[in-house]
Amino acid sequence: MKVEFYKHNIGQQDIDNAVEVLNSLFLTTGEVANQFEDTFSRYLGCRHTVGVTSCTAALHLSLLACGIGPGDEVITTPMTFIATANAVLYTGAKPVFVDVEPETGNIKADLIEDAATSRTKAILPVHLYGQMCDMRKIREIADKHHLTVIEDAAHAIEASRDGIRPGQLCDAACFSFYATKNITSGEGGAISTNSEEIAEKLKKLRLHGMSKGAAERYSKRYEHWDMEMLGWKYNMSNIQAALLLNQLENIEKRWHRREQICQMYEEAFKEDSGVTCLKVLPNSKSARHVFTILVPPPKRDSILGQLQERGIGVAVNFRAIHLLTFYRQTFGYKRGMYPIAEKIGDSTITLPLYPKLSNEEVQYVIKVVKDVTTS
Ligand SMILES: Cc1ncc(COP(=O)(O)O)c(C=O)c1O
Numbered sequence: 427m428k429v430e431f432y433k434h435n436i437g438q439q440d441i442d443n444a445v446e447v448l449n450s451l452f453l454t455t456g457e458v459a460n461q462f463e464d465t466f467s468r469y470l471g472c473r474h475t476v477g478v479t480s481c482t483a484a485l486h487l488s489l490l491a492c493g494i495g496p497g498d499e500v501i502t503t504p505m506t507f508i509a510t511a512n513a514v515l516y517t518g519a520k521p522v523f524v525d526v527e528p529e530t531g532n533i534k535a536d537l538i539e540d541a542a543t544s545r546t547k548a549i550l551p552v553h554l555y556g557q558m559c560d561m562r563k564i565r566e567i568a569d570k571h572h573l574t575v576i577e578d579a580a581h582a583i584e585a586s587r588d589g590i591r592p593g594q595l596c597d598a599a600c601f602s603f604y605a606t607k608n609i610t611s612g613e614g615g616a617i618s619t620n621s622e623e624i625a626e627k628l629k630k631l632r633l634h635g636m637s638k639g640a641a642e643r644y645s646k647r648y649e650h651w652d653m654e655m656l657g658w659k660y661n662m663s664n665i666q667a668a669l670l671l672n673q674l675e676n677i678e679k680r681w682h683r684r685e686q687i688c689q690m691y692e693e694a695f696k697e698d699s700g701v702t703c704l705k706v707l708p709n710s711k712s713a714r715h716v717f718t719i720l721v722p723p724p725k726r727d728s729i730l731g732q733l734q735e736r737g738i739g740v741a742v743n744f745r746a747i748h749l750l751t752f753y754r755q756t757f758g759y760k761r762g763m764y765p766i767a768e769k770i771g772d773s774t775i776t777l778p779l780y781p782k783l784s785n786e787e788v789q790y791v792i793k794v795v796k797d798v799t800t801s
Pocket of ligand 1: 479480481482483506507509510552578580581601602603604614615
């Protein structure tokens with residue numbers, strides 16, 4: 427049997443929506459992008475959303491919009507995709523890592539204050555695999571030290587914790603619509619915020635710092651635009667937005683299927699001493715973006731290979747960032763500095779998880795994982 431690592435859910439309705447845009451006059455950021463932004467804001471319970479080309483762009487612009495720049499420090503986690511820390515570097519600021527919780531892989535909020543210095547300007551928590559960090563505690567620390575909070579919610583569109591959704595206790599929350607994300611336009615991203623000031627700044631920053639977007643320039647009587655600040659070219663197109671609208675409508679239905687699959691995995695690996703699963707905490711709804719198991723580090727790479735040989739698509743999310751060559755060479759990070767993140771990074775294997783996965787395929791993955799971890 428072959429079980430793909432991921433299959434997207436783009437269906438006929440999404441294709442029809444994209445074709446409708448392709449048959450229209452306006453391909454770039456316009457009415458359809460605005461409609462997606464409004465729908466996304468309503469779904470999250472947030473006041474504003476700004477569509478961009480990726481979560482990396484969302485992180486970069488959010489940091490800029492919050493005034494982060496050279497000489498500043500941003501506290502984040504080493505257990506994430508490199509985009510999180512790289513975006514901090516794009517602004518000229520320095521990512522400062524703190525270790526994570528062993529049971530969730532999320533940043534350990536209790537360690538944040540110890541890492542804060544007079545240069546610290548922001549906290550950048552990542553809701554790993556779909557489970558939210560302790561946002562109430564993080565907001566409390568941020569308020570005490572006058573820090574900005576930007577959430578990396580690339581994995582966490584559907585998540586909530588203690589009644590809080592992404593975007594509600596922060597200055598800006600960043601989302602990804604990359605090819606394997608819970609909703610996707612191939613590439614894409616968004617920033618949600620309750621601050622009108624930040625939203626207005628983000629709209630300019632995503633388009634070269636121009637005072638008017640293409641839709642405003644061409645749909646009304648021509649008015650000159652100005653460049654008010656240095657911005658980037660990160661605006662979401664109508665084509666991307668058209669692909670996302672219907673997926674957003676079906677997001678909870680698809681989450682339910684992923685939740686079912688995760689529960690099948692968790693049940694199967696409960697008694698198995700060779701495999702550990704991270705925990706979803708009480709009062710927490712995980713967006714169930716990826717499902718990872720932890721295996722003994724010396725066996726991890728061999729298990730990865732054996733799963734692939736038996737037809738199962740796998741990935742590693744993630745090896746701890748501070749041990750990657752660039753971060754070691756640039757900042758002098760060494761093994762031992764963030765032991766829990768290192769342990770997860772050395773143990774983790776991501777299994778297939780998507781609504782199209784059949785029960786039969788899930789059972790096959792479970793059987794093969796058990797075979798190769800107990801042999
Ligand atoms: C935690 C996290 N943050 C940010 C990103 C970057 O997302 P994008 O590919 O949309 O730039 C990813 C991508 O997978 C991610 O996993």
